[in-house]
Amino acid sequence: MAEDIEVAVIGGGPAGLMAAEMLGGEGLAVAVFDRMPTVGRKLLMAGRGGLNLTHSEPLARMLDRYGPAAATLRPMLEAFDNEAVRAWAEGLGQPVFTGSSGRVFPKALKASPLLRAWLARLAGQGVEIHTRHDWQGFGADGALRFRLADGGERQVRPKATVLAMGGASWPRLGADGGWVAPLRAAGIEVRDLAPANAGIDTGWSPAFAERFAGKPLKTVEIGFGDNRQRGDLVITAYGLEGGAIYTLGPAIREVLAQDGKAALRLDLRPDGDARSIAARLAKAFGKGRSRANALRALGLAPQAVAILREVPGGLPAEPLALAALLKAVPLEVSAQQPLARAISTAGGVAFEGLDERLMLKGRPGVFVAGEMLDWEAPTGGYLLQACLATGHRAAQGVSAFLAARHGA
Ligand SMILES: Cc1cc2nc3c(=O)[nH]c(=O)nc-3n(C[C@H](O)[C@H](O)[C@H](O)COP(=O)(O)OP(=O)(O)OC[C@H]3O[C@@H](n4cnc5c(N)ncnc54)[C@H](O)[C@@H]3O)c2cc1C
Numbered sequence: 391m392a393e394d395i396e397v398a399v400i401g402g403g404p405a406g407l408m409a410a411e412m413l414g415g416e417g418l419a420v421a422v423f424d425r426m427p428t429v430g431r432k433l434l435m436a437g438r439g440g441l442n443l444t445h446s447e448p449l450a451r452m453l454d455r456y457g458p459a460a461a462t463l464r465p466m467l468e469a470f471d472n473e474a475v476r477a478w479a480e481g482l483g484q485p486v487f488t489g490s491s492g493r494v495f496p497k498a499l500k501a502s503p504l505l506r507a508w509l510a511r512l513a514g515q516g517v518e519i520h521t522r523h524d525w526q527g528f529g530a531d532g533a534l535r536f537r538l539a540d541g542g543e544r545q546v547r548p549k550a551t552v553l554a555m556g557g558a559s560w561p562r563l564g565a566d567g568g569w570v571a572p573l574r575a576a577g578i579e580v581r582d583l584a585p586a587n588a589g590i591d592t593g594w595s596p597a598f599a600e601r602f603a604g605k606p607l608k609t610v611e612i613g614f615g616d617n618r619q620r621g622d623l624v625i626t627a628y629g630l631e632g633g634a635i636y637t638l639g640p641a642i643r644e645v646l647a648q649d650g651k652a653a654l655r656l657d658l659r660p661d662g663d664a665r666s667i668a669a670r671l672a673k674a675f676g677k678g679r680s681r682a683n684a685l686r687a688l689g690l691a692p693q694a695v696a697i698l699r700e701v702p703g704g705l706p707a708e709p710l711a712l713a714a715l716l717k718a719v720p721l722e723v724s725a726q727q728p729l730a731r732a733i734s735t736a737g738g739v740a741f742e743g744l745d746e747r748l749m750l751k752g753r754p755g756v757f758v759a760g761e762m763l764d765w766e767a768p769t770g771g772y773l774l775q776a777c778l779a780t781g782h783r784a785a786q787g788v789s790a791f792l793a794a795r796h797g798a
Contacts, residue, residue, distance in 0.1 A: 392533035392545035395421055397788060399552045400525045400534065402429025403565065404774055405760025406554030407508060408781030413788055414515030421546070422517060423536060424564065425524035430505045431563040432556065436774065437501025443479055444472040444771040446488045455772045457640060459765035462741045463776060469786075470779040472771075478778070482507040493771050525555065527572030532753075549795065550755045550788040554781060557735025557761035558583050567735070569762065577752055579740040584643060585732030586766040587636040587773075590654070591725040592629035598700055603627040605693040611660035613718070614638045614652070620660055625693055628727070637768045640736065643726060656719040658694045668713035681705045681712065690716075734773050736766040747787030748780060755791060757784040 397413050399406045402424035414420045422429065436442070445452060449471055453460040476486050476494060484496040484504045496504055512519070522539040529535050533545040553573075556565025567583050574580050594602075607623040612634045621634035635642075638654075645652040659667060667688065674684035682705075685695045697719055698705055698712075706712045729735065739758045743751055748763075750756045759780040767773055 392529065392531065392547040395419065395546050395548045397421070397550050397552070397792075398423060398534055398546055398548035399554060400424075401554035401556060401565070401760070401762075402426075402519060402521075403554060403556050403760060403777065404430070404433055405556075405762075405777040405781035405784075406552060407512065408778045409552040409554060409757075409759055409785040409788070410512055410517045411508070411515070412782060412785030414512055414517040416789055418789075418792070420515075420517045421548075422512075422519045423523040423525065423534075423546075424519070424521050426564040427521050429509070429519060429521065430501070432560060432565065433505055433774075434501045435560065435563055437499075437504075440495050440499040441501045441504070442493045442495055442769070442771040442774070443486065444475040444494045444775040446472060446492045446494055452772065452775070455767045455770070456765055456776065457767075459741070459763075463765060463779070465746070466779040466783040467775070470782040472775060474782075475775055475778055479504060482511065491770075525569065525572075528576050528753075548755075550757070550791055552757045552759055552781075552784045552788060553739075553762060554758070554760045554784075555762055557586075557738065558729050559585070559732040559735050561730055565761070567729075573739065578750060579743045581737040581740055581764045583729060583735050583737040585726050585729045586639055586736040587733035587769050588639060588727040588729075588731065589626055589631035590629045590635055590642065590721075590723045591727070592721050593724055594625075594627075594629070595700060598696055599627045602693040602696060605691070607632075607656075607658070607694060607697075608691070609660065610634075610694075611657040612638060613655035613657065614641055617641065618657075629723070630721075633769050636733070639726070639768070640766065642723060643736070646723070646726065650724075652723040654721040654723055656697070656721055658690060658697070658716050658719065659688065662688075662717075664710065664713040664717050667716060668709040671709040671712055675709060681707070685712075685716070688716075733769060734766065735761055736764075738762050738764040740764050745787075747790065748784045749787050749791065757787050759784040 396419040399410045399422045402422045410420050410422050523536040526535040533547040536544045555569045558567030570580050602625045605625050611620045619634035619637045623630045623632035642652050671684050748757045760777040
């Protein structure tokens with residue numbers, strides 16, 4: 391027998407907890423269900439990087455980061471913008487600051503105090519948290535079916551539900567995309583999940599990978615088609631990671647799907663032009679310096695010089711050719727890192743199947759929020775910003791839905 395409850399939120403990540411907070415604050419009886427023994431595990435993991443809560447840039451610029459989903463997300467980000475995120479964090483006793491890149495962080499530079507205060511607020515509102523409840527899908531009568539840790543099953547039949555089960559990256563933190571099959575089985579359109587903010591595989595030689603994995607490439611530029619992105623990268627055993635690559639991710643993913651490979655260019659000295667670099671190289675050669683020494687005299691780190699040696703054909707002897715190579719090192723990308731190792735997830739529940747309050751058109755009373763939805767954005771605080779804003783919007787939807795039901 392299914393138990394009747396008022397509001398169920400499935401998934402205790404930032405999106406689900408925001409929805410629970412809004413609804414609990416209205417005095418509704420809210421129960422959060424999560425498959426893990428504790429909630430907010432990915433939020434805590436994000437805290438290891440300082441917890442980039444949002445970005446300080448104006449809304450119009452921020453919206454650009456969401457690509458094709460920007461128009462859909464606009465009203466949600468307007469209703470719960472970066473100022474709202476700051477105020478919310480500060481309301482939880484977590485003062486924030488804006489870093490030099492415009493990113494916004496709590497001064498504590500971690501998530502645990504914020505999550506603790508958040509859970510205390512929810513408890514004060516009477517929000518119940520039921521862990522070790524693994525959602526399996528909808529029962530024939532629309533009830534929510536959970537598998538319990540002891541192998542048993544619990545069914546609940548809420549008046550309204552918020553689905554906020556996250557994407558499928560870092561599955562050990564709880565979100566693994568297991569919801570895709572039950573939603574598709576229920577006739578809900580879900581776009582295939584794909585890695586977002588993922589590293590690229592460049593096929594380094596074993597010697598290079600062994601020696602330089604973990605080393606940075608500071609202030610370089612990655613070019614792909616007409617797009618150039620500047621930033622710091624990190625060399626890994628398989629290739630490269632870093633914000634500049636993540637920003638190009640959607641375009642790289644598209645070309646990889648089509649051609650099986652993608653050609654990128656790496657500019658190791660984005661501030662210098664090839665001619666002036668060549669003149670400096672020629673001068674160094676004139677003094678009898680080797681190519682490697684001449685490159686180091688330009689300020690290139692050993693790993694940057696070694697990357698040039700990874701290019702078939704080796705280092706050109708002629709200064710202009712060497713300078714040109716340094717400005718556009720060809721990188722053949724064979725793959726992106728798999729979803730499990732990506733920072734976030736592209737794809738998800740299609741907005742076409744939802745109304746403007748994030749309610750499933752085919753399943754009245756069921757709302758969707760957070761990374762489960764079909765949007766993606768680069769790192770920079772845009773992920774949590776949209777998770778919180780969609781959680782906020784779904785809660786408003788639930789509230790209006792229940793009010794209309796009671797009024798009917
Ligand atoms: C290493 C790392 C660092 C990051 N750093 C940042 C950052 O600094 N800034 C930023 O903006 N973003 C960052 N992110 C991304 C951000 O953490 C996520 O976008 C965000 O947590 C997604 O929120 P969500 O609520 O949609 O899902 P999640 O946080 O993934 O929460 C989903 C919840 O649903 C539960 N769940 C899943 N399936 C079921 C099921 N079947 N039944 C019951 N419960 C289920 C999970 O256990 C989980 O608790 C980072 C991500 C990673 C991996």
